[in-house]
Amino acid sequence: MIGISEVEAVAERIAGHVVRTPTLPSPGLAALLGVPVTVKLELLQRTGSFKVRGATAKLLSLSAGERAAGVVAVSGGNHGIAVAVMAAALDVKATVVMPRSAPARAIEIAEAAGASVRLTDAMDEAFALMKRLQQEGLTLVHPFDDPVVVAGQGTVGLEFAADAGDVTDVLISIGGGGLISGVAAALRDRRPEVRIWGVETEGAQAMSEALAAGGPVPVALSSLVSTLSAPSVSQLTYDHVSALVHEVLVVPDREAVQGTLDLADHAKVWAEPAAGCLLPAARQVLQRVGEGARLGLVVCGGNATTADVTGWAERFGLR
Known part of the structure; x- marks a missing residue:
């Protein structure tokens, strides 16, 4: 707790x-x-x-190795925006996974911030892709399980x-x-x-x-x-x-x-x-x-x- x-x-x-x-x-x-x-x-x-609060806290807590590996986040919109924008501000490479149902504006903002945006057909597929990318070495910035x-x-x-x-x-x-x-x-x-x-x-x-x-x-x-x-x-x-x-x-x-x-x-x-x-x-x-x-x-x-x-x-x- x-x-x-x-x-x-x-x-x-x-x-x-x-x-x-x-x-x-x-x-x-x-x-x-x-x-x-x-x-x-x-x-x-x-x-x-509010998502920028948790995203910033996590990004600032990362070790040099975790930052160098780049981060991955999954989002229905707001967490992805927050991670993309704050990762750019802190000079960390970010990958954001979103379902195609996410607001178009959220996808645009994440891309404009420099994040690599990966789209899936559904939210459960987005979470699955996030886990695969974490297993491949990216540092996870989870939207709520952290x-x-x-x-x-x-x-x-x-x-x-x-x-x-x-x-x-x-x-x-x-x-x-x-x-x-x-x-x-x-x-x-x-x-x-x-x-x-x-x-x-x-x-x-x-x-x-x-x-x-x-x-x-x-x-x-x-x-x-x-x-x-x-x-x-x-x-x-x-x-x-x-x-x-x-x-x-x-x-x-x-x-x-x-x-x-x-x-x-x-x-x-x-x-x-x-x-x-x-x-x-x-x-x-x-x-x-x-x-x-x-x-x-x-x-x-x-x-x-x-x-x-x-x-x-x-x-x-x-x-």
């Missing part, structure tokens, strides 16, 4: 490379949901998502705990579980009274299925939210979520896209559905805990184009 000392150490290490993103009350979301809402705006982070990466993502929670006002419930999206594991570790130390809720989309339910099975299991992926689509969680992230998270909620893709539109209209931020899913989940939380709740939302990323969101909205008949 990641402890607060590991998160604090990583926070010092990456401080010159990442942004301390704003933690602010959102009057617009408070009016929409009917309770006070605080947002942690990781979509304003370098590379457009204590250093999880501690890096935990710096989101460290900042939130210091900067947020009084909150009762914090909602965090789950793909492979690195973000929620790190944030939960930090909040459990700094804000032990806060309930932590995970959020997944239907068709990307790796953590929900792991919790039901008593450990990580392979899952079938069908969600359009590629940035949450891990073929399984890891034992590391399962252990953290099973011990520290109150409940994991699941919302349909349609509601996640509507949440993206609502974040634009009411919070005035341009997020991706991996963050949009927090709004329908927030309504579920309020049904469970009542109107006395004070919500915190970790808006994890904003790497969706206007064309992406328009296309999804049209697919679901949303305005």
